[in-house]
Amino acid sequence: xxxxxxxxxxxxxxxxxxxxxxxxxxxxxxxxxxxxxxxxxxxxxxxxxxxxxxxxxxxxxxxxxxxxxxxxxxxxxxxxxxxxxxxxxxxxxxxxxxxxxxxxxxxxx
Numbered sequence: 001x002x003x004x005x006x007x008x009x010x011x012x013x014x015x016x017x018x019x020x021x022x023x024x025x026x027x028x029x030x031x032x033x034x035x036x037x038x039x040x041x042x043x044x045x046x047x048x049x050x051x052x053x054x055x056x057x058x059x060x061x062x063x064x065x066x067x068x069x070x071x072x073x074x075x076x077x078x079x080x081x082x083x084x085x086x087x088x089x090x091x092x093x094x095x096x097x098x099x100x101x102x103x104x105x106x107x108x109x
Contacts, residue, residue, distance in 0.1 A: 001037060002054040003089045005102040007047040008082035015079040019048070022075060025068035035059020038092055044099055047082070051098050053089075060086070083107050 010016035023041075030039040030052055038053040054060035063069055076082075083106035093101070 001089060001092070002057055002060050002086060003093060003098070004050070004052045004054070004060060004084060004086045005098045005106075006050045006082065006084040007044075007102055007106065008049075008076075008080040009047050010080050011078075018075070018079045022068070022072035022079075023048070026072045029066075029068045030063060033059065033063040036063065040095075042095055042099075049099065049102070051093075051095065053092050 008019065010019045027039065027041060027050070030036055030050075035055040036052065036059065037055060038051070040051050042049045042051070052060070054063075064073075083102075085102055085105050087101075
């Protein structure tokens with residue numbers, strides 16, 4: 001399976017509000033996306049994280065480049081800083097494992 005861990009920090013209060021207006025539809029889209037095995041969010045140390053698991057890269061890429069997620073990506077630079085890591089795994093990581101891997105491997109902002 002393909003694991004994706006994203007961490008974003010909003011650029012202020014108004015950006016934080018805009019972030020959630022974009023993030024909620026993108027989260028709903030991920031939950032319904034073909035090939036999605038898992039999706040969850042968590043706030044940690046002022047960073048909003050998403051953990052997703054996908055059957056394969058093809059399904060993940062289709063989600064990333066369509067619908068609400070595509071719209072959110074188009075506004076990302078205006079409202080947040082952050083990074084995403086993507087890797088293959090045999091099992092879904094715990095939040096502790098996912099956050100540690102993100103912290104160690106993401107190109108931080």
